[in-house]
Amino acid sequence: MQSGTRLGFYLLLTPLVLWLALLIVIPHIDMFLVSLRERVGVRQYETSFANYLTFFTEPLYIWTFVRTAVMSVLATIITLLIAFPVSLYIAKIARGRLGQVLFVLCLIPFYVSELVRTFGWMILLRETGLVSNLLQWAGLADQPVEMLYNDAAIMIGLVYTSMLFMVVPLVTTLESLDDSVIEAGYDLGGNGFSVLREIIIPHAAPGIVSGSIVVFMLSLGNYLTPTILGGKDSLWFTEMIYNQFIVRFNWELGAAFGFMLLILSSLIVWGMLKLTRQSLEETMG
Amino acid sequence: MKNQTVKLAAIGLAMAGLAQTANADTLRLLTWGGYAPEDVVALFEEETGHTVEVTKSNNEEMIAKLRATGGGGFDLAQPSQDRITGPQLEFGIYKPIDVSKIDQGQFIQSMLGATMANTTVEGEVYGVPHVWGTSGLVMDTKAAGDIVKDYTDLCDPAVAGKVSYRLKRPTLIGFAFAMGMDPFAAYSDADAYGEVMSKVEAKLIECKSNVKTYWGGGDELMGLVRSGEVVASMAWDTGGWKLNADNPDITFVAPASGALGWIDTFVLPAKGQSDNAAYAWINFVMRPEIAAKITAAAGNFTASQGADAYAEDALKARYQASFPPEAVDNIKWYPPVPAGLEAIEGGVLDRVKAAQ
């Protein structure tokens, strides 16, 4: 009996271990080894940290990373600011069917691929696009307005892409907040603001943090949206990794960039958890 | 009993594996969009009994894919002729072509000779030509024809915000020529090439505010030009000709400093498994009437001798309009890219992209 349950335990564990080992750990080890190779000549490589050194000595790469990180943080904050009221409405005000319908509405954009969604934004924002035409028709602009190919367009795309990943954890945590706790907050003299600040937000903190982590990582790792909507100014770190791997044939530097992205983004998430005094255990638990 | 089953299964698997290698009649083709149209594939399959799996890609991805597998996964690939020797020296992803298995008479001899010479590494030939074309300027001649004569004219304030180009190596080369330099001459000398590139970099950074966006894919560019948002762009000749069919004002123009000529080739990936099918495909598509079908689909002419006779008149007319005889002579054909140049170009492209 004892050995039976143990066997069951290991059988259940196997897929997870295989998944982690084959798809995550081994490729990362391989990537790390590649990143330590320095090309010294045709088909000649030496083990060194030269690729990492390149990252730190070339201001362009650091600048691109900082820019990507700052934009991702900004996208996370904007997504949170938009998603929070939406989630609060879905979880606490629009109950039952309406809540479900609204939730599904948040989900619908994700039935089409990210590429199609991004092209959708291009159709809207381009110079000869819908928004530009509307503005001209309404007399708010006297010539075509180009809204693509800038940071604002990237931001719109990122926020739109990330919305669901913020709404889902927020709705889940907010739904777990007993209505009577909110009512007690009002009953004991609280107004809307203080109830939000002292009760709703602290309760939703795990959802806010987990949603923010997901959105931040998704934005940081996004490739399509910044590249397509950002045009000549996109300058996104993942694009740089893609370029090193595919265009420059420089796998070594690309691998080093990939590792820097992994390390720096983990550091940023860790720093933010510290800053907001949340622990990962709480967030996941 | 249990052992028996396992053995049977093992034998079954082994036989399946053997069968795979014995009848290796599936041609896994890594190529560009339009180079293997469905009707041509169907004709080929019918005639030879082989089946063809087509994967569409571009130069960089082709090389990256083959590099990732050490030259496996495909039986025939079609990179440009200048991208063969460098990657071969660096990564060893191709295998030599047995030119005796190719019907050389079907090729335009000068092109075949030049390509074979350009793709020879250590005495072995690695590539034969297939489709060729140029890149230059696609423009709305009414809106920009008087202003834009060469790549550098894309930086003219008169067309500010209405021009585009790719942030890729052809743009660097094109600008270098337009600025009166000869980047191909500097290929062999990394320092000299770096100098050329740094001048180009300065020009591109200065020009950045004039550019609407750096286009990434052919469809994106077509959309930009068709909608009138872009009036002039650096692009492939076929793009201009396709747009010309819809709007006679738009066409491909060879720049004053000369269009850049490229030749896409046939190469055998190092771990290709069905060379016979690959040779059969090469010999099949180089037949003039088949080559004409590919020209119709891709928009570009092939290295097939006599295929012109089958080509559409409209396409020929567009070609002649874009390429007066002196422009043909002025085409700058890409010489092989020495390994390592991409690093210099990469730095330039990154810095241009980052410039504000």
Added chain:
Amino acid sequence: MTPDLECKGLTKRFGDFTAVDDVSFSVPAGSFFSILGPSGCGKTTIMRMIAGFQDPTSGDIEIKGKSVLNAPPNKRPVNMVFQHLALFPMMNIADNIGYGLRRKKLPKDQIARKVDEALDRIGLPGIGNRKVDELSGGQKQRVAIARCMVMEPDVLLLDEPLGALDLKLREHMKIELKALQTAFDTTFIYITHDQSEALVMSDQIAVMNEGRFEQTGTGRDLYYRPDSAFVAAFVGESNRWRGKIERVQGNEMEMRTDTGMLMRGATHGRSLSAGDSADIFVRPEAIRVTRDATELEQFDNRITGRVTSLLFNGAASRILVRDATANEEIEVNLPQSGEYASLARGDEVHIGWSGAQGNCFPVGAD
């Protein structure tokens, strides 16, 4: 003296459904007032209207003589202890209790002092730094009350706060709640569907059914002198028979049940006349049981039957007696003095009760 709380003609409709139907009552200062009723009777709606979470369709709510209808929940001098207590899980105990005081913008040291005082009063000094989920059910209960009491409300509303506790603790908390009410000297409005909670703690109880108050009075009134069949059935336990009144003479009456038993009883001033269809309620503890028929001579209702079930429940043990003629089962309290310890199923017993102990109501009059 103005009552602490007065409701006048309070009505609440949700669409076609009338949850609270023209309810009026007043609660004198410092008293413990309970609203007792089955779930869905509208008692929670009344409480939510008093707290301000719902607006009445019509009627008025006055606290210390002033209408509070236009005041939002956070401006009413009323606080509420919620059914599941609704302590703030994201705060420690001290912050929970101090929450309302912080809203009043009291200085920090004063808040700390008041919180400590409140913790002392509920007998849990020094637990301010604990988390909510480290407390037992009873402790949470007391904290929830303290959290309201530091606000010094004119009226404290309690919405079935003992519902989530286990039986032993519930019994204990009943006594403690009453003690806390006396200690704080505040008006408590207590909502429950548990008659024993209401009976033990309240000064006044309103029995509510289908949006209306059936009867308001002390526990004793409700128990012994119910105004309606609903109250008689809902408060305490009763044997209930339906039948036709055969004779009414002054305060005395006779009725025959549908199964043919003859019941003698008193009208207790209710308008009953011969030929009426009526329900009669007789409490199990009002019925005397004996083995010797002669002991029952002073009772006007006497029945002989056999024991069909023994329902042992300590002090509240009962037997079921089947009447020999009408084949009707009657629940009877069993005295625990020891004389019936040997009683067994099938034994013949005699039971009897005084007609004045029965309460009779005409059917359909309520």
